[in-house]
Amino acid sequence: MRNSAKHQWIYAWLLLSPAMIFLITFTHYPAVQTVISSFFSTGRGRRKSVFIGWDNYATLLLDEVFWKVLVNNFWYAIWTIPLSIIFSLAMALWVNDKLRGRGFLRMAYFTPTVLPLIAVANIWLFFYTPGFGLIDQIRGLFGFAEQNWMGSPDTALYSMIAVAIWKEAGFFMIFYLAALQTIPPSLREAASIEGASKFYYFRRVIFPLLMPTTLFVSINAVINSFRLVDHIFVMTEGGPNNSSSLLLFYIYEVAFDYWDTAYAATLTVVMLAILTTVAIGQFFFLDKKVHYK
Amino acid sequence: MSGAEVTLKNIFKSWNEISALNDISLDVPAGKFTALLGPSGCGKSTALRIVSGLEEPTSGQVFIGGNDVTHIPPAARDIAMVFQSYALFPHLTVAENIVFGLRVRGLVRKERDEKLKATAQLLGLSELLDRKPSQLSGGQQQRVALGRAIVADKSIFLMDEPLSNLDAKLRAEMREEIRALQDRLGVTMLYVTHDQVEAVTMADQVVLMNHGRVEQVASPRVMYEMPATLFAAKFIGTPPMVTFSPQLLSHSLTPSLLKKSQNLTFGIRPESLTLNDSGLINGTVGNVEYLGADALIECKVGDEFLLCRAPGRTQLTEGTPINLAFNVKDLHVFNTASGQRTDNMLPEIEMALSSQNASSELAS
Numbered sequence: 001m002r003n004s005a006k007h008q009w010i011y012a013w014l015l016l017s018p019a020m021i022f023l024i025t026f027t028h029y030p031a032v033q034t035v036i037s038s039f040f041s042t043g044r045g046r047r048k049s050v051f052i053g054w055d056n057y058a059t060l061l062l063d064e065v066f067w068k069v070l071v072n073n074f075w076y077a078i079w080t081i082p083l084s085i086i087f088s089l090a091m092a093l094w095v096n097d098k099l100r101g102r103g104f105l106r107m108a109y110f111t112p113t114v115l116p117l118i119a120v121a122n123i124w125l126f127f128y129t130p131g132f133g134l135i136d137q138i139r140g141l142f143g144f145a146e147q148n149w150m151g152s153p154d155t156a157l158y159s160m161i162a163v164a165i166w167k168e169a170g171f172f173m174i175f176y177l178a179a180l181q182t183i184p185p186s187l188r189e190a191a192s193i194e195g196a197s198k199f200y201y202f203r204r205v206i207f208p209l210l211m212p213t214t215l216f217v218s219i220n221a222v223i224n225s226f227r228l229v230d231h232i233f234v235m236t237e238g239g240p241n242n243s244s245s246l247l248l249f250y251i252y253e254v255a256f257d258y259w260d261t262a263y264a265a266t267l268t269v270v271m272l273a274i275l276t277t278v279a280i281g282q283f284f285f286l287d288k289k290v291h292y293k
Numbered sequence: 294m295s296g297a298e299v300t301l302k303n304i305f306k307s308w309n310e311i312s313a314l315n316d317i318s319l320d321v322p323a324g325k326f327t328a329l330l331g332p333s334g335c336g337k338s339t340a341l342r343i344v345s346g347l348e349e350p351t352s353g354q355v356f357i358g359g360n361d362v363t364h365i366p367p368a369a370r371d372i373a374m375v376f377q378s379y380a381l382f383p384h385l386t387v388a389e390n391i392v393f394g395l396r397v398r399g400l401v402r403k404e405r406d407e408k409l410k411a412t413a414q415l416l417g418l419s420e421l422l423d424r425k426p427s428q429l430s431g432g433q434q435q436r437v438a439l440g441r442a443i444v445a446d447k448s449i450f451l452m453d454e455p456l457s458n459l460d461a462k463l464r465a466e467m468r469e470e471i472r473a474l475q476d477r478l479g480v481t482m483l484y485v486t487h488d489q490v491e492a493v494t495m496a497d498q499v500v501l502m503n504h505g506r507v508e509q510v511a512s513p514r515v516m517y518e519m520p521a522t523l524f525a526a527k528f529i530g531t532p533p534m535v536t537f538s539p540q541l542l543s544h545s546l547t548p549s550l551l552k553k554s555q556n557l558t559f560g561i562r563p564e565s566l567t568l569n570d571s572g573l574i575n576g577t578v579g580n581v582e583y584l585g586a587d588a589l590i591e592c593k594v595g596d597e598f599l600l601c602r603a604p605g606r607t608q609l610t611e612g613t614p615i616n617l618a619f620n621v622k623d624l625h626v627f628n629t630a631s632g633q634r635t636d637n638m639l640p641e642i643e644m645a646l647s648s649q650n651a652s653s654e655l656a657s
Contacts, residue, residue: 186380189347194394194445195368204393208384 031272037265049262056266066267068242069250072157076246077225079161080168084221085214087165088172093202095173096180106177113171121234124163125150128235150236153243160244163231168224172217179213180206211290215283222278226271247271296324296481297358297371297448299344304353306339306505313339314350315505321498323358326475326482328496332528333487336505338453341485345451346370357449370449373442377454379434381426381441388413388422391440412444415474432463439474449481456491468495489529493517501525523632526560526625532589534625535599536560545573546645557638558629563589565623566601568609572618573646574599578609592617621646 038056043049060066095106112120127134128149136146149159183206191201229249232238238245238253245253248271255264299321306314314336321327329337342348344355346367355363362370381390388409395405413419416436426434435455442450455471456464472495475482486492492499493513501508501516501524508528509521520526526534539546539554546554566574568590579591579598588607592599592615601617609615621643628635 184378184380186376186378187382190374190376190380190382190441191393191397192347193345193367193372193374194397194441195366196393196397200397204396205382205384211384 034265034268037262038269040262042260042262044259056263059263060266060270065242065245065250069238069245069247072243072245073226073247075157076161076164077222079158080164080225081218081221084165084168084172085217087169088217089176089210089214091169091173092176092180093206096177109170109173111170112167113174117167117228117230118234120167121163121231124159124166124231125235128159150244151240153240156236156240156244160232160236163235164224164228167228167231168221172221175213175217176210179210183209211286215286215290218286219279219282222282223275226275296479298323298356299449299481299483300356301340301344302354302356304340304343304350304355306336306343306348306351313505314343317353317502317505317507319500319507319510321481321483323481324479325497326472326484326495327498327500328492329483329485329500329502330489330492330528331487331502331508335502337485337487337502340502341451341453341483344449344483345372345374371447372449372451373445373447374451375438375442375453375455377457379426379438379458381434381437383426385425386422387418387424387426387429387437387440390426390437391418391444393441394445408444408446412440415443416440431459432467435459435467439471443474443478447480449483450475452482452484454485454487456486457488464491471495490531493529501528503528519634520560520625521634523558523560523627523629526627530562532563532600534560534562535566535601536627537594537597537599541594541597542573542646546642550641550645554638554642556629557635558627560625560627561599561619561623563600563602565619566592566599566617567619568601568603568607568615569618570616572616574617574619576615576617578611578613578615581607581609581611590615 039051039053040049041047041052041055091109095102095109099105130136130148130151131146133149135149139145139147147155149155187205188201191205196204226246226248229246229252232244232246232249236244238249242250247267251264251267251271254260254267299319301317301319304314304317305312317336317340319340329340331337339348343350344357346355346362346365350363353363354361357370357372367374382393385393391412392400392405392409395408400408409422410419413422416439418433418436418440421429421433421437426437429437435458438455452471456467459467468491471484484492484495493516496513498510499513499516500510503524509516509525511519511521516525516529520529520534523536526536536558537560539551539557539559542559543551574592574594576592576594576599579593581591582589583605586605588603588605588609590601590603590607590609592601599617603609624639624642624646626635626638626642627633
């Protein structure tokens with residue numbers, strides 16, 4: 001008996017170990033190492049990395065670029081999260097109705113999600129090109145002047161935001177669409193017998209029933225607002241004057257352009273802290289309002 | 294609250310090539326319980342949805358209380374509806390589900406609460422008002438759906454197979470309850486079901502449908518005793534009416550009468566067939582189905598099988614020769630091709646058979 005119990009114990013570890021090895025190597029160890037690194041200086045050449053306590057965090061507080069990208073990221077999140085959710089919900093409601101070419105529309109909306117962001121960033125680059133880009137050509141028809149969308153500090157960030165929304169909305173739409181299809185049509189009929197308007201039915205029935213999806217989508221949207229920076233590499237590289245730089249992009253710059261890995265680790269810890277706080281807050285705030293079946 | 298009558302006039306409904314309703318004309322009397330009965334796919338639910346306004350007819354007119362409502366939205370039709378799936382809003386409490394429609398119409402809170410209280414009391418839901426539908430049993434959910442219909446104060450109730458998701462015992466209870474409710478509220482009830490027991494036990498008037506047409510409109514008693522078509526004869530009753538060709542009685546009918554009857558089908562209820570040595574029908578016992586109080590005896594005559602209801606204590610076994618007798622008044626005659634009841638041949642057949650019966654009785 002003892003022997004077989006011991007065998008089971010070994011089996012358990014053997015079965016767990018492949019996943020565990022990968023998780024520890026690529027997730028847990030780096031995460032812990034990042035936190036540790038943030039308390040050390042960056043080693044360069046003969047100068048060894050040494051423990052410097054909270055010095056990196058002190059630097060961070062005085063780093064103007066950090067504050068700039070944090071504010072940028074704030075606006076980036078403020079615009080992309082609600083807008084991508086609203087658009088995705090609207091698109092889902094639309095293509096959930098009986099209409100012609102529904103399959104084609106669904107596919108069209110989903111395409112941005114399938115395409116690599118690096119590739120579509122190049123297409124958007126053409127849209128934004130001053131003078132002969134698509135947007136300026138259309139504006140030209142109405143007599144508006146040329147606009148350097150990505151070259152001007154006033155519009156660069158918002159140009160990036162538009163691309164992110166375009167990319168994300170189709171993805172979230174799929175979740176909303178799936179959730180909408182689980183709502184039985186008899187609810188719609190029961191509401192219409194009671195005389196509920198389309199909007200009333202949406203507000204009192206559809207929207208509350210979609211809350212679990214909204215919670216899921218909004219947490220994803222928050223994470224993406226920090227994570228989705230591929231297009232910035234292709235389109236603006238954070239410029240001009242860091243006006244379109246975001247926290248993750250700045251971390252990349254610090255780590256792999258300036259090779260200040262310790263400071264990059266510090267920035268990463270800050271970003272993780274922000275994300276965790278927001279996600280937990282969101283979960284507790286929204287969870288009370290969510291009806292799970 | 295009192296009922297209003299519903300009238301359908303020449304209703305056709307088709308989707309693309311598929312025709313669901315074919316010239317339905319129907320009167321649903323005010324304040325009465327009318328059951329729409331038929332096998333699945335016969336168009337009964339479609340007919341109900343056309344009355345409700347959830348579906349528009351391809352052609353024809355719907356009248357409620359004498360007014361043409363064919364193109365009027367459901368909410369303006371003075372109807373309440375109970376769905377087969379109950380269609381309760383899963384995220385709302387029982388109370389919110391019941392007053393959903395009152396809120397839509399913007400009733401003030403005080404009135405809403407009063408109506409809610411009265412309805413909940415009527416249905417025994419008072420203790421459950423704060424629960425969500427998922428925390429209720431099937432029967433309780435059914436009551437909430439009823440509550441939503443009652444609280445609306447409408448004069449017509451439409452019900453689409455409301456009991457089909459309940460177990461047998463609960464179904465029998467709810468049958469009585471719904472019937473009592475209709476009596477008490479005095480509303481016009483239009484009730485769709487595929488279960489003839491429901492229709493027969495609950496309704497004042499049964500509308501039997503088949504293939505998008507009305508087969509017969511009658512009271513349950515008339516529907517059972519005088520089925521207008523072969524389909525009605527075969528649909529109502531458990532077990533259904535036994536039908537057989539006139540050939541089976543060939544030795545009792547004159548050749549000329551037999552010739553006249555060749556495109557007819559005879560029908561008789563199993564309980565009207567009795568075991569009798571001098572009976573006109575001679576066959577052998579087939580399968581015997583024991584039901585407790587009764588036993589259903591299959592009687593093989595030539596190529597045809599007749600069912601006879603006998604007392605449960607019968608000791609008949611397969612293969613025993615038996616004779617079945619019947620009262621000629623219990624014989625139903627139908628035209629085989631059209632399926633229509635043909636009473637005009639009945640006197641002649643009755644005469645022939647009763648003289649036979651008399652002579653056979655004399656002989657014994």
